Amino acid sequence: MIDDMLRTPGAVRDAERWTAHNYHPLPVVISSAEGAWLTDVDGRRYLDFLAGYSALNFGHRHPQLIAAAHAQLNRLTLTSRAFVHDQFADFCRELAELCGKDLVLPMNTGAEAVETGIKVARKWGYQVKGVPAGQANIVVAEGNFHGRTTTIVSFSTDEDARADFGPYTPGFTVVPYGDLDALTAAIDENTVAVLLEPIQGEQGVVVPPAGYLPGVRRVCTERNVLFIADEIQSGLGRTGATFACDDEGVTPDMYLLGKALGGGIVPVSAVAADADVLGVLKPGQHGSTFGGNPLACAVAVEVVRLLATGEFQRRSAELGARLHAGLTALIGKGLVAVRGRGLWAGLDIDPALMTGREACERLAERGVLAKDTHGSTIRLAPPLVVTEEEIDHAVAQLAAVLAG
Structure with missing residues (x-):
């Protein structure tokens, strides 16, 4: 593995050098992905809890969708x-x-x-x-x-x-x-x-x-x-x-x-x-x-x-209940409020602790990617292919971030 001091920061600097600054991305440079997981240029894996603002509801590179794309590309x-x-x-x-x-x-x-x-x-x-x-x-x-x-x-x-x-x-x-x-x-x-x-x-x-x-x-x-x-x-x-x-x-x-x-x-x-x-x-x-x-x-x-088939709607409802239960348990422990439905949640962090951006940066350090909005609010929207274990892992990483 190439030292991240040589790859990730350099790629981030290059992106900033050649791109209009209409975004402020986290300093993570993704090179591959599958399901609910992303891998950066240094081989480090991250659990995707943003899912492209819901553009990746079915996860990265869903086999049925990739097969359809390949077949059509050939015709x-x-x-x-x-x-x-x-x-x-x-x-x-x-x-x-x-x-x-x-x-x-x-x-x-x-x-x-x-x-x-x-x-x-x-x-x-x-x-x-x-x-x-x-x-x-x-x-x-x-x-x-x-x-x-x-x-x-x-x-x-x-x-x-x-x-x-x-x-x-x-x-x-x-x-x-x-x-x-x-x-x-x-x-x-x-x-x-x-x-x-x-x-x-x-x-x-x-x-x-x-x-x-x-x-x-x-x-x-x-x-x-x-x-x-x-x-x-x-x-x-x-x-x-x-x-x-x-x-x-x-x-x-x-x-x-x-x-x-x-x-x-x-x-x-x-x-x-x-x-x-x-x-x-x-x-x-x-x-x-x-x-x-x-x-x-x-x-x-x-x-x-x-x-x-209804499968993904059921997964979102069932796993969403698990996600919201885990997040609600953190109210008073760094979270002020939790909103949402299904596998979609908005979290208000106690602004005395940190901003939403700081929370997302600390989550990224722990291998979970999310996105902030409006001060101390962050959004979670994992792909609908996420598992119970992955949800529990992400909630545990958030709890650790909030605990400092």
């Missing part, structure tokens, strides 16, 4: 939507069935899915609801994270994401997350949609109050407004159900999906809705060169088939 990778390829219909049909919707519109990134949802909602508002031209508005929540495009950061309340990127796109009303009365009051005759994360991931895995999502569904139905659920992080098994909305018995008008849909191999996102919503789009009005490409569809259809 066809890209056609553009100018033609139909032989993976497209299967992916769209099976994802639509998983979502219980009529139609699917494939894209690439989560932000593209959100932008697509915004455009579709506005067009639906003008053509179906009858909103006057140029007057459509969408209600969103404080603390949201839907991406980083110019339009999306226009309604962000995170100044790091928003500051100095104006002028901002109009047409959004921001209300407190979890406040049904405020949301209801914000809806007017020109409101075309309510856009929400069922659980706010970037904000620290914030779960809304019981009854909030059913209330949003009811109000949207009463006021003829689309309920758009951004399930890009929370969906596809993460919370112990196929979608976080399922936990509340709620079906939105539109799902925005991404991250895990690409199986940790390729970027894949999608919008799923019924024909009376997505059907407002006509040829030439919206598209993407790589959206729904053969390689993406070949991988993503295998993701959908993994979810169709």
Whole structure:
């Protein structure tokens, strides 16, 4: 093994030298991975408790997904939507069935899915609801994270994401997350949609109050407004159900999906809705060169088939209960609060002890990788292939960090 003084710091310095500093990564340089484990350039192994912000729900290099990618690489990778390829219909049909919707519109990134949802909602508002031209508005929540495009950061309340990127796109009303009365009051005759994360991931895995999502569904139905659920992080098994909305018995008008849909191999996102919503789009009005490409569809259809068995949703629910029990036992022992659902947790560390960044650095020294957000909060989101023993190990390492 080459001395880490020669490899890891040098690789980190090179990355900083040649890359715009829009990220502040932990000083770990990964070279390989499998399942829930990562290996750095010096051969040291780490337990992955971030899972690519849920993009790696099925772990690193899941055999079924890798096999699908290899098979497709040997046949066809890209056609553009100018033609139909032989993976497209299967992916769209099976994802639509998983979502219980009529139609699917494939894209690439989560932000593209959100932008697509915004455009579709506005067009639906003008053509179906009858909103006057140029007057459509969408209600969103404080603390949201839907991406980083110019339009999306226009309604962000995170100044790091928003500051100095104006002028901002109009047409959004921001209300407190979890406040049904405020949301209801914000809806007017020109409101075309309510856009929400069922659980706010970037904000620290914030779960809304019981009854909030059913209330949003009811109000949207009463006021003829689309309920758009951004399930890009929370969906596809993460919370112990196929979608976080399922936990509340709620079906939105539109799902925005991404991250895990690409199986940790390729970027894949999608919008799923019924024909009376997505059907407002006509040829030439919206598209993407790589959206729904053969390689993406070949991988993503295998993701959908993994979810169709229900195995990963059950694992997330059962192992999530174990994770949350272990974390809750640390409240008063360095943790102030624990939130989340399934294999997803937001932890507030006593700020007198350390920042979230310091906690993640100390966890990395102990072989567990996680990510901080907003001061003394860290997020845990292990792959759904994690084992009981690995969960117990990660909780034990956190306890040791908190104990100093």
